[in-house]
């Protein structure tokens with residue numbers, strides 16, 4: 001299983017290395033949003049004195065991850081429509097290796113994009129006060145978040161009938177941070193929007209990351225965030241495996 | 249015909265499969281002896297791919313059994329996968345990788361010792377040596393198909409499925425692929441190929457089965473099929489009937505009933 005997974009991950013990493021522009025393309029829109037909020041809208045948004053670059057970074061990272069997992073769906077769709085998924089399904093190899101290779105590839109490419117975005121954040125005035133432990137915790141939360149969204153992306157990748165359809169699931173994901181505390185405090189939002197913003201998963205993940213970056217205790221928020229990630233991720237994992245077994 | 253002592257390479261009995269209320273296979277039965285080239289002939293939508301997918305463990309039958317090299321596809325898919333190799337209806341090559349990398353990938357996954365040497369040998373056998381280090385995206389349709397078939401040969405599986413190996417290829421590429429398949433015959437590999445082209449079945453296969461309306465309506469060697477040609481028409485036919493005429497005649501009689 002490990003050997004098959006690493007062989008297949010090697011194949012996908014070659015694909016990415018041969019078109020490294022996708023890693024940059026993924027980051028362009030989130031970085032544009034980052035710049036727009038930081039330098040255009042930022043002055044009008046009252047965050048209670050916090051450094052606005054620090055304030056924005058968690059949401060921008062989540063948008064980056066949501067854009068990036070769309071490419072995992074596209075890669076799986078491409079493999080499936082070309083018959084590669086079927087070919088691998090008739091070979092004497094580990095069943096789960098095929099999907100895990102896509103998931104690991106997603107983790108690696110997300111790590112590269114995240115480093116790029118954090119680098120730009122530093123240039124824009126990101127000043128974290130996180131301890132090593134806080135950084136590790138933030139890394140852990142981001143990794144689990146990526147893992148959950150990647151397993152979600154496997155489902156449309158396997159079932160979509162068109163390229164556009166495979167990537168479409170990511171649009172609402174990319175939009176979700178705008179209806180959270182990622183860009184502005186939820187207190188400024190009207191009733192129902194505020195209720196939604198305060199109770200959707202992105203807010204708890206954003207608040208957790210914000211606290212960790214600023215070296216504040218994350219409190220209960222981290223447990224709410226982890227519960228959301230585990231719930232959504234676990235459900236998507238089970239559904240993805242089921243879809244795969246039905247297809248292959 | 250296989251000797252009674254050894255199990256046939258492929259043994260399909262009473263296979264049924266529906267998609268919703270579309271009953272595609274209504275009891276398909278045939279067997280293929282070891283080393284035989286067997287053509288499953290049928291028009292578009294006849295259920296050829298469905299049959300191949302069941303035999304290659306991708307799809308579960310609703311009823312009936314399929315044994316590959318003596319292993320049941322439902323009960324022992326792992327053993328079946330070790331014995332078979334599928335070349336699907338569309339060339340399943342990774343276009344970002346080179347021809348060589350595609351072959352080495354399959355060799356690694358099949359745990360074949362010396363992936364590089366295996367790839368070099370197959371590239372030469374399939375006339376792809378010059379293109380070995382180019383990305384498969386730059387290959388012509390015929391070259392992709394040849395690479396695809398070469399990938400199926402890695403590790404010398406006993407049974408190879410070729411699902412419509414020449415559909416969508418230009419006539420020249422089709423002849424290239426035919427030459428390739430004929431070359432395989434001598435190696436003792438069992439081949440089940442599907443085709444919509446009567447001429448293709450005639451060219452390549454030892455035995456031909458016609459899949460129509462969910463069942464096998466005829467099964468035999470070319471000369472056996474020719475004797476099934478209705479005698480009523482023999483009166484004005486001095487030349488040998490072509491397979492096309494046999495096919496139309498058999499379908500015509502079935503549908504008249």
Ligand SMILES: Nc1ncnc2c1ncn2[C@@H]1O[C@H](COP(=O)(O)OP(=O)(O)O)[C@@H](O)[C@H]1O
Nearest residue numbers: 267270272290291292293294295296297298299
């Ligand atoms: N996964 C599927 N879901 C629903 N219908 C299917 C599916 N696969 C095949 N069919 C239907 O089954 C019939 C036979 O298809 P197929 O086996 O692909 O035929 P062939 O390969 O002979 O052209 C067609 O009518 C096709 O639409």
Ligand SMILES: [Mg+2]
Nearest residue numbers: 296297337412
């Ligand atoms: Mg078909």
